Amino acid sequence: MFVGLESNKHMTDTLSVQQRSRVMAAIKNKGSIIEQRVAAILKEYGVRYRKHSDKLPGKPDFYITRLSTVLFVDSCYWHGCLVHGSQPKSNRKFWKVKLERNRARDKEMNNEYRRLGWRVIRIWEHELTSPISKRVIRAIAALSR
Known part of the structure:
Protein backbone atom coordinates (compact mmCIF):
# COMPACT_ATOMS: atom_id res chain seq x y z
CA MET A 1 0.00 0.00 0.00
CA PHE A 2 1.34 3.44 -0.93
CA VAL A 3 1.67 5.88 1.93
CA GLY A 4 1.66 9.49 0.75
CA LEU A 5 4.43 11.86 1.70
CA GLU A 6 1.91 14.23 3.28
CA SER A 7 1.96 12.14 6.43
CA ASN A 8 5.69 12.85 6.87
CA LYS A 9 5.67 16.60 6.19
CA HIS A 10 6.20 17.69 9.78
CA MET A 11 8.62 15.04 10.98
CA THR A 12 11.93 16.24 12.38
CA ASP A 13 15.01 14.66 10.85
CA THR A 14 16.97 12.82 13.54
CA LEU A 15 20.06 12.34 11.35
CA SER A 16 22.95 14.73 10.87
CA VAL A 17 23.47 16.31 7.46
CA GLN A 18 26.31 13.85 6.74
CA GLN A 19 24.26 10.83 7.83
CA ARG A 20 21.27 11.96 5.74
CA SER A 21 23.59 12.45 2.74
CA ARG A 22 24.89 8.87 3.07
CA VAL A 23 21.35 7.52 3.38
CA MET A 24 20.15 9.41 0.29
CA ALA A 25 23.21 8.33 -1.73
CA ALA A 26 22.50 4.68 -0.90
CA ILE A 27 19.00 4.72 -2.40
CA LYS A 28 18.90 2.40 -5.39
CA ASN A 29 17.99 3.71 -8.82
CA LYS A 30 17.27 0.24 -10.23
CA LEU A 56 18.77 3.21 -25.17
CA PRO A 57 18.86 6.86 -24.11
CA GLY A 58 18.14 7.50 -20.45
CA LYS A 59 18.06 3.79 -19.54
CA PRO A 60 14.29 3.31 -19.41
CA ASP A 61 12.97 1.24 -16.51
CA PHE A 62 11.19 -1.09 -18.96
CA TYR A 63 11.16 -1.37 -22.73
CA ILE A 64 9.19 -3.43 -25.18
CA THR A 65 11.15 -3.51 -28.42
CA ARG A 66 8.39 -5.18 -30.41
CA LEU A 67 6.08 -2.24 -29.67
CA SER A 68 8.79 0.44 -29.71
CA THR A 69 7.57 1.42 -26.26
CA VAL A 70 9.51 2.58 -23.21
CA LEU A 71 8.04 2.74 -19.74
CA PHE A 72 9.46 4.98 -17.05
CA VAL A 73 8.37 4.57 -13.43
CA ASP A 74 8.86 7.93 -11.73
CA SER A 75 9.25 8.27 -7.98
CA CYS A 76 7.24 11.18 -6.62
CA TYR A 77 10.26 12.28 -4.59
CA TRP A 78 13.10 12.02 -7.12
CA HIS A 79 11.14 13.24 -10.13
CA GLY A 80 9.52 16.17 -8.35
CA CYS A 81 5.85 15.19 -8.45
CA LEU A 82 3.85 18.38 -8.05
CA VAL A 83 1.17 16.48 -6.10
CA HIS A 84 3.19 14.30 -3.70
CA GLY A 85 6.81 15.39 -4.01
CA SER A 86 8.48 17.43 -1.31
CA GLN A 87 11.75 19.28 -1.02
CA PRO A 88 14.10 18.56 1.85
CA LYS A 89 14.37 21.33 4.43
CA SER A 90 18.17 21.45 4.30
CA ASN A 91 20.17 22.63 1.29
CA ARG A 92 16.99 23.90 -0.38
CA LYS A 93 18.74 25.61 -3.30
CA PHE A 94 20.57 22.40 -4.27
CA TRP A 95 17.37 20.33 -4.14
CA LYS A 96 15.31 22.89 -6.03
CA VAL A 97 17.86 22.88 -8.87
CA LYS A 98 18.25 19.08 -8.75
CA LEU A 99 14.52 18.36 -8.96
CA GLU A 100 14.02 20.95 -11.73
CA ARG A 101 16.90 19.33 -13.64
CA ASN A 102 15.35 15.88 -13.16
CA ARG A 103 12.00 17.10 -14.54
CA ALA A 104 13.73 18.79 -17.49
CA ARG A 105 15.70 15.60 -18.22
CA ASP A 106 12.46 13.59 -18.16
CA LYS A 107 10.95 15.93 -20.77
CA GLU A 108 14.11 15.70 -22.90
CA MET A 109 13.94 11.89 -22.79
CA ASN A 110 10.27 11.95 -23.79
CA ASN A 111 11.12 14.15 -26.79
CA GLU A 112 14.16 12.05 -27.74
CA TYR A 113 12.18 8.81 -27.78
CA ARG A 114 9.37 10.38 -29.78
CA ARG A 115 11.93 11.61 -32.33
CA LEU A 116 13.20 8.03 -32.54
CA GLY A 117 9.66 6.76 -33.15
CA TRP A 118 9.13 5.17 -29.73
CA ARG A 119 6.04 5.49 -27.52
CA VAL A 120 6.76 6.88 -24.06
CA ILE A 121 4.71 5.92 -21.03
CA ARG A 122 5.43 7.43 -17.63
CA ILE A 123 3.80 6.11 -14.50
CA TRP A 124 4.08 8.09 -11.28
CA GLU A 125 4.64 6.24 -8.04
CA HIS A 126 1.30 7.50 -6.69
CA GLU A 127 -0.50 6.12 -9.76
CA LEU A 128 0.46 2.54 -8.98
CA THR A 129 -2.58 2.14 -6.76
CA SER A 130 -4.80 3.56 -9.49
CA PRO A 131 -6.82 1.38 -11.87
CA ILE A 132 -5.53 3.61 -14.68
CA SER A 133 -2.03 2.10 -14.41
CA LYS A 134 -3.40 -1.40 -14.79
CA ARG A 135 -5.51 -0.28 -17.76
CA VAL A 136 -2.42 1.16 -19.45
CA ILE A 137 -0.54 -2.08 -18.90
CA ARG A 138 -3.53 -4.12 -20.10
CA ALA A 139 -3.52 -2.01 -23.29
CA ILE A 140 0.19 -2.73 -23.74
CA ALA A 141 -0.53 -6.43 -23.24
CA ALA A 142 -3.26 -6.33 -25.89
CA LEU A 143 -0.95 -4.59 -28.35
CA SER A 144 1.87 -7.05 -27.74
CA ARG A 145 -0.22 -10.12 -28.64
Whole structure:
Protein backbone atom coordinates (compact mmCIF):
# COMPACT_ATOMS: atom_id res chain seq x y z
CA MET A 1 0.00 0.00 0.00
CA PHE A 2 1.34 3.44 -0.93
CA VAL A 3 1.67 5.88 1.93
CA GLY A 4 1.66 9.49 0.75
CA LEU A 5 4.43 11.86 1.70
CA GLU A 6 1.91 14.23 3.28
CA SER A 7 1.96 12.14 6.43
CA ASN A 8 5.69 12.85 6.87
CA LYS A 9 5.67 16.60 6.19
CA HIS A 10 6.20 17.69 9.78
CA MET A 11 8.62 15.04 10.98
CA THR A 12 11.93 16.24 12.38
CA ASP A 13 15.01 14.66 10.85
CA THR A 14 16.97 12.82 13.54
CA LEU A 15 20.06 12.34 11.35
CA SER A 16 22.95 14.73 10.87
CA VAL A 17 23.47 16.31 7.46
CA GLN A 18 26.31 13.85 6.74
CA GLN A 19 24.26 10.83 7.83
CA ARG A 20 21.27 11.96 5.74
CA SER A 21 23.59 12.45 2.74
CA ARG A 22 24.89 8.87 3.07
CA VAL A 23 21.35 7.52 3.38
CA MET A 24 20.15 9.41 0.29
CA ALA A 25 23.21 8.33 -1.73
CA ALA A 26 22.50 4.68 -0.90
CA ILE A 27 19.00 4.72 -2.40
CA LYS A 28 18.90 2.40 -5.39
CA ASN A 29 17.99 3.71 -8.82
CA LYS A 30 17.27 0.24 -10.23
CA GLY A 31 15.08 -2.51 -8.88
CA SER A 32 13.15 -0.22 -6.53
CA ILE A 33 9.93 -1.35 -4.92
CA ILE A 34 7.89 0.71 -7.37
CA GLU A 35 9.70 -0.91 -10.31
CA GLN A 36 9.04 -4.33 -8.78
CA ARG A 37 5.33 -3.49 -8.56
CA VAL A 38 5.20 -2.49 -12.22
CA ALA A 39 7.15 -5.61 -13.22
CA ALA A 40 4.61 -7.74 -11.34
CA ILE A 41 1.71 -6.04 -13.15
CA LEU A 42 3.43 -6.46 -16.52
CA LYS A 43 3.95 -10.16 -15.79
CA GLU A 44 0.36 -10.51 -14.58
CA TYR A 45 -0.84 -9.37 -18.00
CA GLY A 46 1.73 -11.40 -19.92
CA VAL A 47 3.73 -8.44 -21.23
CA ARG A 48 7.26 -9.40 -22.27
CA TYR A 49 9.71 -6.65 -21.44
CA ARG A 50 13.35 -5.88 -20.83
CA LYS A 51 14.86 -3.57 -18.24
CA HIS A 52 17.48 -0.81 -18.12
CA SER A 53 19.13 -0.96 -21.53
CA ASP A 54 22.54 0.67 -21.78
CA LYS A 55 21.89 1.05 -25.51
CA LEU A 56 18.77 3.21 -25.17
CA PRO A 57 18.86 6.86 -24.11
CA GLY A 58 18.14 7.50 -20.45
CA LYS A 59 18.06 3.79 -19.54
CA PRO A 60 14.29 3.31 -19.41
CA ASP A 61 12.97 1.24 -16.51
CA PHE A 62 11.19 -1.09 -18.96
CA TYR A 63 11.16 -1.37 -22.73
CA ILE A 64 9.19 -3.43 -25.18
CA THR A 65 11.15 -3.51 -28.42
CA ARG A 66 8.39 -5.18 -30.41
CA LEU A 67 6.08 -2.24 -29.67
CA SER A 68 8.79 0.44 -29.71
CA THR A 69 7.57 1.42 -26.26
CA VAL A 70 9.51 2.58 -23.21
CA LEU A 71 8.04 2.74 -19.74
CA PHE A 72 9.46 4.98 -17.05
CA VAL A 73 8.37 4.57 -13.43
CA ASP A 74 8.86 7.93 -11.73
CA SER A 75 9.25 8.27 -7.98
CA CYS A 76 7.24 11.18 -6.62
CA TYR A 77 10.26 12.28 -4.59
CA TRP A 78 13.10 12.02 -7.12
CA HIS A 79 11.14 13.24 -10.13
CA GLY A 80 9.52 16.17 -8.35
CA CYS A 81 5.85 15.19 -8.45
CA LEU A 82 3.85 18.38 -8.05
CA VAL A 83 1.17 16.48 -6.10
CA HIS A 84 3.19 14.30 -3.70
CA GLY A 85 6.81 15.39 -4.01
CA SER A 86 8.48 17.43 -1.31
CA GLN A 87 11.75 19.28 -1.02
CA PRO A 88 14.10 18.56 1.85
CA LYS A 89 14.37 21.33 4.43
CA SER A 90 18.17 21.45 4.30
CA ASN A 91 20.17 22.63 1.29
CA ARG A 92 16.99 23.90 -0.38
CA LYS A 93 18.74 25.61 -3.30
CA PHE A 94 20.57 22.40 -4.27
CA TRP A 95 17.37 20.33 -4.14
CA LYS A 96 15.31 22.89 -6.03
CA VAL A 97 17.86 22.88 -8.87
CA LYS A 98 18.25 19.08 -8.75
CA LEU A 99 14.52 18.36 -8.96
CA GLU A 100 14.02 20.95 -11.73
CA ARG A 101 16.90 19.33 -13.64
CA ASN A 102 15.35 15.88 -13.16
CA ARG A 103 12.00 17.10 -14.54
CA ALA A 104 13.73 18.79 -17.49
CA ARG A 105 15.70 15.60 -18.22
CA ASP A 106 12.46 13.59 -18.16
CA LYS A 107 10.95 15.93 -20.77
CA GLU A 108 14.11 15.70 -22.90
CA MET A 109 13.94 11.89 -22.79
CA ASN A 110 10.27 11.95 -23.79
CA ASN A 111 11.12 14.15 -26.79
CA GLU A 112 14.16 12.05 -27.74
CA TYR A 113 12.18 8.81 -27.78
CA ARG A 114 9.37 10.38 -29.78
CA ARG A 115 11.93 11.61 -32.33
CA LEU A 116 13.20 8.03 -32.54
CA GLY A 117 9.66 6.76 -33.15
CA TRP A 118 9.13 5.17 -29.73
CA ARG A 119 6.04 5.49 -27.52
CA VAL A 120 6.76 6.88 -24.06
CA ILE A 121 4.71 5.92 -21.03
CA ARG A 122 5.43 7.43 -17.63
CA ILE A 123 3.80 6.11 -14.50
CA TRP A 124 4.08 8.09 -11.28
CA GLU A 125 4.64 6.24 -8.04
CA HIS A 126 1.30 7.50 -6.69
CA GLU A 127 -0.50 6.12 -9.76
CA LEU A 128 0.46 2.54 -8.98
CA THR A 129 -2.58 2.14 -6.76
CA SER A 130 -4.80 3.56 -9.49
CA PRO A 131 -6.82 1.38 -11.87
CA ILE A 132 -5.53 3.61 -14.68
CA SER A 133 -2.03 2.10 -14.41
CA LYS A 134 -3.40 -1.40 -14.79
CA ARG A 135 -5.51 -0.28 -17.76
CA VAL A 136 -2.42 1.16 -19.45
CA ILE A 137 -0.54 -2.08 -18.90
CA ARG A 138 -3.53 -4.12 -20.10
CA ALA A 139 -3.52 -2.01 -23.29
CA ILE A 140 0.19 -2.73 -23.74
CA ALA A 141 -0.53 -6.43 -23.24
CA ALA A 142 -3.26 -6.33 -25.89
CA LEU A 143 -0.95 -4.59 -28.35
CA SER A 144 1.87 -7.05 -27.74
CA ARG A 145 -0.22 -10.12 -28.64
